[in-house]
Amino acid sequence: MVASRRVAACILMAGAAAADYRCSPVLNDTLRTRLSLRSCEHLLASRCGFQNTLVEAPGSCAATDSDMPPPATSFFPGTKASELGCIARSSTFGRALWCLARGVNTAMELFTGVGGGSTLLLAHALSAHRPGRRGAPRSFFTVERHLGNAYHAQNVLESVGIPAQVLSLARPGGLTSSMAALVKEQPGVWILHGDVFENLGVFEALCGAIGGLDLVMLDPPLDMRNVWPLLEAACKPKFLAVHNANLPGHAGWLPAHLRRQPGNRWYEMMNGSHPSVWERGVRSWSLMGQCW
Numbered sequence: 001m002v003a004s005r006r007v008a009a010c011i012l013m014a015g016a017a018a019a020d021y022r023c024s025p026v027l028n029d030t031l032r033t034r035l036s037l038r039s040c041e042h043l044l045a046s047r048c049g050f051q052n053t054l055v056e057a058p059g060s061c062a063a064t065d066s067d068m069p070p071p072a073t074s075f076f077p078g079t080k081a082s083e084l085g086c087i088a089r090s091s092t093f094g095r096a097l098w099c100l101a102r103g104v105n106t107a108m109e110l111f112t113g114v115g116g117g118s119t120l121l122l123a124h125a126l127s128a129h130r131p132g133r134r135g136a137p138r139s140f141f142t143v144e145r146h147l148g149n150a151y152h153a154q155n156v157l158e159s160v161g162i163p164a165q166v167l168s169l170a171r172p173g174g175l176t177s178s179m180a181a182l183v184k185e186q187p188g189v190w191i192l193h194g195d196v197f198e199n200l201g202v203f204e205a206l207c208g209a210i211g212g213l214d215l216v217m218l219d220p221p222l223d224m225r226n227v228w229p230l231l232e233a234a235c236k237p238k239f240l241a242v243h244n245a246n247l248p249g250h251a252g253w254l255p256a257h258l259r260r261q262p263g264n265r266w267y268e269m270m271n272g273s274h275p276s277v278w279e280r281g282v283r284s285w286s287l288m289g290q291c292w
């Protein structure tokens with residue numbers, strides 16, 4: 001009970017710090033955002049046996065509630081979520097991502113995959129029962145090319161009581177004006193089905209309607225070098241999470257690229273790694289924040 005109240009207080013603090021963040025010449029606010037993110041993650045870790053693995057040991061984490069994210073989930077017969085590489089609450093990255101998402105109002109993920117890992121964590125954090133700060137609507141968009149995965153993700157989310165709608169992208173703009181109006185009018189979890197690379201107008205259409213994104217989570221199988229500039233220009237994300245930052249041909253170039261932008265607008269809030277479920281060695285990650 002006490003632990004759970006402490007988690008709640010800590011998360012509110014992380015949320016407030018994220019939302020109120022302003023750049024300061026001595027970076028006090030940067031420090032505060034970093035510290036509150038770390039302390040939120042640390043509290044969740046204490047309720048999850050301080051593991052840092054995608055393979056959650058049975059019984060090692062506290063029960064799911066609004067302050068404790070659900071375990072990684074797969075409904076594919078005979079396949080565990082960890083075997084699919086799903087980001088779990090038993091990893092530092094999973095917890096830090098959840099803590100960060102808890103403090104923002106809008107997020108987008110590229111890509112959903114099977115939806116039982118980071119998608120579930122982000123959707124859980126963003127669809128908390130309370131509205132966003134100052135009553136702002138909270139929305140989460142995740143994009144997936146394979147329709148079967150999109151529906152699997154929807155099933156996973158609905159199994160923990162998170163309603164999610166699947167919307168197929170329309171060429172060439174990604175979203176028609178009526179689709180853009182729909183996602184604006186109905187805040188919540190949207191699984192956008194389609195190929196971003198063939199619908200590059202989606203960022204402008206979406207962010208033109210909802211007014212930008214707070215958080216972008218990237219775990220793409222490609223380096224996104226043609227996509228990031230469009231996403232950044234249209235959606236102006238304040239936070240960026242990158243998984244598989246140490247794999248060639250993925251999005252790992254972005255944190256270093258952002259840090260060397262003129263004016264030092266981006267800084268790294270947290271980084272780390274966990275053992276890969278696919279090969280020997282680790283998969284690393286980075287959480288970046290932008291001054292605004």
Ligand SMILES: *[C@@H]1O[C@H](CO)[C@@H](O)[C@H](O)[C@H]1NC(C)=O
Nearest residue numbers: 023024025026027028029031
């Ligand atoms: C930053 O924090 C230090 C120590 O906590 C304090 O002395 C300093 O005045 C702060 N600077 C600003 C600009 O708030």
Ligand SMILES: *[C@@H]1O[C@H](CO)[C@@H](O)[C@H](O)[C@H]1NC(C)=O
Nearest residue numbers: 255268269270271272284286
């Ligand atoms: C990770 O963070 C630490 C501490 O802030 C920093 O010293 C280190 O360079 C970072 N690692 C990478 C790969 O950016």
